[in-house]
Amino acid sequence: MSSLKYPYLISRVVDPLFGIFVGVSAFYLYERREDREPGHTLYDLAIRRYNLETAKFGGDVKTVDERLSEREKQKRDAEAAVFENCAK
Numbered sequence: 001m002s003s004l005k006y007p008y009l010i011s012r013v014v015d016p017l018f019g020i021f022v023g024v025s026a027f028y029l030y031e032r033r034e035d036r037e038p039g040h041t042l043y044d045l046a047i048r049r050y051n052l053e054t055a056k057f058g059g060d061v062k063t064v065d066e067r068l069s070e071r072e073k074q075k076r077d078a079e080a081a082v083f084e085n086c087a088k
Helices: 014-033 042-056 064-087
Strands: none
Touching: 014 042
């Protein structure tokens, strides 16, 4: 029985990092391809989890819905500004 001459793909340290990079990039591409509802992406999940952890220590936390409504408000304000500039 012979042992493997090269047990690592790249190196002992870089192989796990390479695996994590490939996994994260594959999931990112998957999420871009699949149309998800607002608030159901990996980014929103990570923010929600971060907010839960921050809330344990007494931090001021906004929910995803509050953040989405802030984004919608910013969009409306930007559209109104464009409309006002065009109307002049």
